[in-house]
Amino acid sequence: MQEINALGVSFFITYLGLTILIRVAGINPVFEKSHLKISGEVISPRMGGVGIILGFLLTFSLLIYEFNNSAVLYFALAIFLQLIIGLKKELIGISNASFFWGQFFVASVIVVLGGFRITNLGGFFGVVAIPELLSVILSYITVFGIVALFNFTKGMDEIAAITTLFSMLFFGIYFFINGEKIFTLIGLAMVGCLAAYLIYKFGNLNEFLGFSGLLFMGIVNAGMVLKFIAYAPTALYSIQSKVAVVVAILIIPILNAGWNCLNYFFQKKSTHKSSRKNLQSLIIDKGFCQKKILVAYFIVGLFFISFALLLDRLINPSFSLAIVLSAAFVILGWLYKTKRNNLIIASKQLEIKEVVVNEEKRREESI
Numbered sequence: 486m487q488e489i490n491a492l493g494v495s496f497f498i499t500y501l502g503l504t505i506l507i508r509v510a511g512i513n514p515v516f517e518k519s520h521l522k523i524s525g526e527v528i529s530p531r532m533g534g535v536g537i538i539l540g541f542l543l544t545f546s547l548l549i550y551e552f553n554n555s556a557v558l559y560f561a562l563a564i565f566l567q568l569i570i571g572l573k574k575e576l577i578g579i580s581n582a583s584f585f586w587g588q589f590f591v592a593s594v595i596v597v598l599g600g601f602r603i604t605n606l607g608g609f610f611g612v613v614a615i616p617e618l619l620s621v622i623l624s625y626i627t628v629f630g631i632v633a634l635f636n637f638t639k640g641m642d643e644i645a646a647i648t649t650l651f652s653m654l655f656f657g658i659y660f661f662i663n664g665e666k667i668f669t670l671i672g673l674a675m676v677g678c679l680a681a682y683l684i685y686k687f688g689n690l691n692e693f694l695g696f697s698g699l700l701f702m703g704i705v706n707a708g709m710v711l712k713f714i715a716y717a718p719t720a721l722y723s724i725q726s727k728v729a730v731v732v733a734i735l736i737i738p739i740l741n742a743g744w745n746c747l748n749y750f751f752q753k754k755s756t757h758k759s760s761r762k763n764l765q766s767l768i769i770d771k772g773f774c775q776k777k778i779l780v781a782y783f784i785v786g787l788f789f790i791s792f793a794l795l796l797d798r799l800i801n802p803s804f805s806l807a808i809v810l811s812a813a814f815v816i817l818g819w820l821y822k823t824k825r826n827n828l829i830i831a832s833k834q835l836e837i838k839e840v841v842v843n844e845e846k847r848r849e850e851s852i
Contacts, residue, residue, distance in 0.1 A: 491548050491670040495677030499540030503685055534698015537678045538568050541701075544674045552667045559599035560671075560708050563591045567704045571697025591704060592628040596621060601711040603627065606728065606802075624711055631710060632703035634738040637745060642694045644737050647782040649702045650679045651790060652734045656709045662722045668712060675705060683779070706735070726797040726805035733793035733809050737782055743817045789813075 545561055570587045573579050579587070595601045602624045605614050615623070638644040657672025682694075694702075714727045724730055732739065789809065796805040 491544060491674045492677040494547060495540055495544040495674040496681045497677075498543050499537055499678040500681035500684065502536035502540050503681060534571065534694040534696070534701055535568065537682055537694075537698055538564065538701045540678045540681070541674055541705075544677070545671075548674070549667060549670050554667055556599045556601065557667055557671070559594050560601070563594045563599070563704055563708070564701060566591050566594065567700040568697055571695065571700045574696040588629065588632060592625050592707075595628060595704070595708055595711070596624045599708075601708050602715060603711060604715045606714075627711060627714075628704070628707040631707040631735065632700065634735060634742055635699045635703035635706070637742045638738055639696070639699060641741065642698075643779050643782055644741055645694060645699055645702050646679055646683060647779060647786055648735060648737050649706060650676060650683070651786045652706050652709065653679070655734060655790060656713060659713065659722065659724075663716070665716075668709070671705075672709065710734075724794070724797055726793065726802040729796065729802060729805035729809050730790070730793045732806060732813075733789040734786075736789040736809075736813060737786055740813060740817060743813070 542561065542564065549557065566587070570579065570584070570591070574584070602620045603615070604620050635645050635648075653672040653675035655672075657669050657676060660666075660668040660672065710731050714731065789812070792812070793805065793809055796808055800808075
């Protein structure tokens with residue numbers, strides 16, 4: 486019953502909060518001046534992530550706080566700190582050094598105080614238990630890496646939303662099967678918040694999450710990933726290839742980051758700063774509208790998660806990860822080749838156009 490309450494309450498609070506935020510953004514001149522983007526006739530505040538965070542934290546306080554779990558309370562504290570950092574970034578800006586130390590402090594709250602750590606690798610590369618120091622280092626790297634993946638999706642809210650929806654739904658079901666009620670509620674509360682957000686996203690709101698929303702989704706995913714990897718392999722429903730499954734869950738942000746790296750190394754240009762050279766722009770150029778993009782991300786995410794779970798039953802964890810990463814590299818290679826072919830075709834069309842224009846000028850001069 487509490488699982489249904491978590492899903493319903495988070496959806497209702499977030500939907501109501503986003504509605505109020507949109508109306509306030511349309512009235513308040515401060516928001517309108519620097520934090521609005523107009524898509525058609527729809528006003529889209531870029532701080533919509535605040536509504537999602539508040540919806541989750543309110544649901545947390547109503548349904549999850551009663552468990553009195555210190556680790557989860559530190560988890561909530563880390564989320565609140567990300568809200569503060571995101572708001573400062575959105576409203577007055579923040580230096581790279583301040584941002585780094587802010588993220589280090591947030592990671593410390595989860596890893597050191599909350600105890601969210603990777604304590605074993607479940608047989609990955611033949612490794613099970615790992616030393617405490619290495620556990621802390623790997624946990625910090627995981628938090629920084631996942632938050633960075635979501636930061637790379639700035640301006641591409643569909644990637645962050647669909648990925649988090651998949652991950653929270655998966656973790657919610659996994660922990661429900663294994664009797665971890667509190668993390669089940671966290672996962673389902675996030676699903677409710679994102680369901681409310683996606684209703685607005687299907688209404689063609691652009692760049693709605695803002696920096697706060699991306700940081701929030703990054704830290705929630707990081708915490709749940711750490712809990713998932715460290716979870717005892719003797720659970721009711723055991724998964725051995727946990728690293729491969731995590732990569733499959735985060736495959737869309739990974740593809741987006743890989744696309745940025747490919748363009749940087751081959752063209753010496755960062756697509757993260759160019760809204761027309763990122764992965765989503767390539768998909769849009771293929772004729773996909775926003776709703777089709779959401780469906781495409783949904784299909785890709787579902788395929789990779791199902792594929793990773795199938796491999797978990799067939800082969801060992803190391804080979805599972807290798808196959809999942811190989812599939813990701815194949816997709817990246819195909820996308821990059823497609824882009825190059827499009828550029829070649831566009832270049833040839835431009836050359837033909839120039840030849841035709843020059844030929845017409847010659848005819849006019851001869852006349």
